[in-house]
Amino acid sequence: MNTHASVVVIGGGVIGTSIAYHLAAAGVRDVLLVERDDLGAGSTSKAAGGVRAQFSDELNIQLGARSLEAFGRFGEEFGHDIGLHRVGYLFLLSTPEEVASFEAGVRLQNALGVPSRMIDPAEARRLSPLITTDGLRAAAFSPDDGHCTPEAVVQGYAAAARRCGARILRRTAVTGIETRGDTITGVTTTLGPITTDTVICAAGAWSRSVGAMVGVDLPVQPLRRQIAVTEAVPGLPPDLPMTIDFTTTLYFHSEGPGLLVGMSDPDERPGFATDTHDRWIPRLAGALEHRAPDILELRRTGGWAGLYEVTPDHNALIGEASSTSRFLYATGFSGHGFLQGPAVGEVVRDLYLGRVPFVDVTPLSAGRFAADAPRPEVNCV
Incomplete structure (x- = not known):
C-alpha cells in the first residue's frame, strides 16, 4: 500500500466521493479516500433521494440549485444513470x-x-x-426539484475519482490523526499509517469523533x-x-x-x-x-x-479549522447532505486550493456556535 497521500478524505458517502472527485479532477495528486465500510454504506444509501433548492437559507438555496445542475448532467458527464426524476x-x-x-x-x-x-x-x-x-x-x-438514486451518485463519483487518479480504501477505518504541534503529519488506519498534511472530514454522523482527533469540535x-x-x-x-x-x-x-x-x-x-x-x-x-x-x-x-x-441549527458545517493546519470538514447536513453533495465537492475543492468558492460558506463554519451565531434552516423535515 502507498503510505503517503497529499490529502486524506475520511468518509465514502456522497460528500466524500464528490470531494475526492473534484480534487482529483482539478489536478490534485495523491488524493486518498478512506471509508470504514463500503462506499455509500452510511447515511447516503439510506437517504430518501430527494434533490431540491427550496430552502429558507440563501446558502442552502445556492448549494441546492448548483447541485441540481450537476445532477441534471450527471449521466452525460459520468456515464452513470442516477435515476433522476425532475418531478418537483x-x-x-x-x-x-x-x-x-x-x-x-x-x-x-x-x-x-x-x-x-x-x-x-x-x-x-x-x-x-x-x-x-x-x-x-x-x-x-x-x-426543478425531484429525486434520484443516492447509491448511483456515489458510484459515479467514485469511478470518476479513480479515473482522475484518486485512490479509495474501503473497509478501512481511520483510528487517529497524527500531529506535530498544530500541523497534521498523518493518519493511522486499520491498514497502517499514512503520511499526509491534510485531512478532510466527510464522515457524516461519525464526524464528531474524527474532529476530536485534532481537538476540533464538530457538533454533530x-x-x-x-x-x-x-x-x-x-x-x-x-x-x-x-x-x-x-x-x-x-x-x-x-x-x-x-x-x-x-x-x-x-x-x-x-x-x-x-x-x-x-x-x-x-x-x-x-x-x-x-x-x-x-x-x-x-x-x-x-x-x-x-x-x-x-447540528444544533439543522445546518451544515463546512470550512477549515483555524486551530489545526490543515483540517477541513463538510458534515452535519441534517438531512440535506445528499442533495448538496455535488456543490459541496466544488466548495471544498476550492477551499483546499485557496480559491474563492462560488458561494461564501464562512457562515457555516463550525465555530459559529461558540460565537453565538447559529444559522437555522427552516425548510427541513
Whole structure:
C-alpha cells in the first residue's frame, strides 16, 4: 500500500466521493479516500433521494440549485444513470406561519433563479392526487426539484475519482490523526499509517469523533430516521412530486411501482442505532389518515433505517479549522447532505486550493456556535 497521500478524505458517502472527485479532477495528486465500510454504506444509501433548492437559507438555496445542475448532467458527464426524476417538490402548508415563511422563501428563491411558486390547495391536489386538502391553506412547488438514486451518485463519483487518479480504501477505518504541534503529519488506519498534511472530514454522523482527533469540535449528533416502502399503486402518476406535509413532516414519492414514505419521529433519541422498529408507525398512520388516507390501504413491502447527522441549527458545517493546519470538514447536513453533495465537492475543492468558492460558506463554519451565531434552516423535515 502507498503510505503517503497529499490529502486524506475520511468518509465514502456522497460528500466524500464528490470531494475526492473534484480534487482529483482539478489536478490534485495523491488524493486518498478512506471509508470504514463500503462506499455509500452510511447515511447516503439510506437517504430518501430527494434533490431540491427550496430552502429558507440563501446558502442552502445556492448549494441546492448548483447541485441540481450537476445532477441534471450527471449521466452525460459520468456515464452513470442516477435515476433522476425532475418531478418537483411540493410542500403542503397548514398554518398562517408556515405560509408566511414559505412566501418569504419563495421570494428569496426566485431572486436566486429558482422557479418555485406558491400555489393553492386545488392545484396541489392536481399535482399530488393522493392527498386530501382538508385544512390546507397553500402549498409551495418547484418543478426543478425531484429525486434520484443516492447509491448511483456515489458510484459515479467514485469511478470518476479513480479515473482522475484518486485512490479509495474501503473497509478501512481511520483510528487517529497524527500531529506535530498544530500541523497534521498523518493518519493511522486499520491498514497502517499514512503520511499526509491534510485531512478532510466527510464522515457524516461519525464526524464528531474524527474532529476530536485534532481537538476540533464538530457538533454533530446521529439520529435514526425510518422509511417505509409500499406495494405497487395502481394508476400512480409518473410525475408525482416529492410531497411533504410540512406540519407533520410526512413525505412520500414514487419508488418503482410503489411509494417511499417517511416522516420524523420526535420520540427518537440521538444514537447510532439503525435497526428498524414499529414504534413510529402509529404516528405515521395518523398523519396519513389526515393527509393521504389512500396510502393507509397499501401493504408495506419493506423499509429501512438510517442516520441523520444533526447540528444544533439543522445546518451544515463546512470550512477549515483555524486551530489545526490543515483540517477541513463538510458534515452535519441534517438531512440535506445528499442533495448538496455535488456543490459541496466544488466548495471544498476550492477551499483546499485557496480559491474563492462560488458561494461564501464562512457562515457555516463550525465555530459559529461558540460565537453565538447559529444559522437555522427552516425548510427541513
